[in-house]
Amino acid sequence: IAGITQAPTSQILAAGRRMTLRCTQDMRHNAMYWYRQDLGLGLRLIHYSNTAGTTGKGEVPDGYSVSRANTDDFPLTLASAVPSQTSVYFCASSREGTGADTGELFFGEGSRLTVL
């Protein structure tokens, strides 16, 4: 059982470059999320999607975009990376919106991004 797969695991990127972080889940969860984790700031929501075809903005959406073309995939794109986007990015999913929603988030392993 794979759960949630993120790629790449780690990446160093020059400022101004475009970068897409990939996230795929095989649990058929309706809802997916992108969080960034920074020391002392915890986990902050960037964007979310409650179902395929819909997305919403979280607490820190500026500089990021997402798409949800199907249930399984939820890529996060940095159009023009800046050093303040250096962070660990976690993709997550949940059963939100279904009768089986327990509230639990299932996280991927994370993607460590460094923008120089």
Place this chain on the structure above:
Amino acid sequence: GENVEQHPSTLSVQEGDSAVIKCTYSDSASNYFPWYKQELGKRPQLIIDIRSNVGEKKDQRIAVTLNKTAKHFSLHITETQPEDSAVYFCAAKNLGGADGLTFGKGTHLIIQP
């Protein structure tokens, strides 16, 4: 939106002693309060959660209490062990709402041998 405050940011306890981490939330519509544990270099994982229709929930050495009137909830770990060393996050949400969990900033729990 929801705002979750978590204290302390760092907690050091002797092995075998108890540890308590406290959180407050702002949105009275929140009805789901989970706790996640994150070991170094790993993903956060759910360890216990509580819903607003109960005041306390226990699972072996860990327990969570909720005071809806005061809008605060706490994690209690008894008989701490070295493997309890990690960062712990509290979170809150309205299960009927559209967006994800709002997390506290985390508590680094250090178990001293």
